Amino acid sequence: MLKVSEIFTSIQGEGVDVGRVAAFVRFSGCPLGCRFCDTEYAKREGKEISIAELISKLKKFQIPDIVVTGGEPLVQENIASFLTTLSKELWVRKIFIETCGFVFKEEIFAGKVFLNLSPKPPSMIGTDYSRFLLQYIRFFPERVNVKFLIADKTDLSYALKIVKSEPEFFKIKGLVFQPVEIPGKPYPDAVKQVLSLIFKNRSILSQFEVKVIPQVHKLLGIK
Numbered sequence: 001m002l003k004v005s006e007i008f009t010s011i012q013g014e015g016v017d018v019g020r021v022a023a024f025v026r027f028s029g030c031p032l033g034c035r036f037c038d039t040e041y042a043k044r045e046g047k048e049i050s051i052a053e054l055i056s057k058l059k060k061f062q063i064p065d066i067v068v069t070g071g072e073p074l075v076q077e078n079i080a081s082f083l084t085t086l087s088k089e090l091w092v093r094k095i096f097i098e099t100c101g102f103v104f105k106e107e108i109f110a111g112k113v114f115l116n117l118s119p120k121p122p123s124m125i126g127t128d129y130s131r132f133l134l135q136y137i138r139f140f141p142e143r144v145n146v147k148f149l150i151a152d153k154t155d156l157s158y159a160l161k162i163v164k165s166e167p168e169f170f171k172i173k174g175l176v177f178q179p180v181e182i183p184g185k186p187y188p189d190a191v192k193q194v195l196s197l198i199f200k201n202r203s204i205l206s207q208f209e210v211k212v213i214p215q216v217h218k219l220l221g222i223k
Ligand SMILES: Nc1nc2[nH]cc(C(=O)O)c2c(=O)[nH]1
Pocket: 010, 011, 012, 013, 014, 067, 069, 070, 098, 217, 222, 223
């Protein structure tokens, strides 16, 4: 069984693939306690559902690209069998997992799976899971994209420390920074703050292709 918070259709609102039309499944549950968590509801509420039932619900949308998120999707005990079964469906083209990468599970790389990894930065959580992020990058670089969440300058330093461990990967893929939405603060202000941080650290720009990609669904006020 799987515990699902919601399923819906939208555009991919985050990362290098922004704008891709997709069906979303948000799994319930997360063991982490980030400040500024934007999906508190998904940590608690959810409905138990079988793999077959979930796939049949997703199939009804008739959208070939699927985003799997949470909560934290990798805590689902049956996540690997779900991904393997979903990958075998002929109507499915690509499956994207949104994870903070707090655990390494190589079995999730079923045929059509890509990983969008965003490690939680110091402003959000005290625990550093970046070793798993590096493990994913080294295990399956072609299927991994990384976006760094940035709320302040400590987050930027944290991101650059990780980048220094795997510079070749980031030279190829570029550096993606996603401004963190802080409750009570207009999101455009958070985006502007990240931009000014990048300008203060212009030296990064000459080493990597840098993109600041806000959460577009938040700017638009859609799911
Ligand atoms: N439109 C849209 N795109 C997203 N990409 C990642 C999301 C997430 O919550 O992980 C998300 C989300 O919640 N909505």
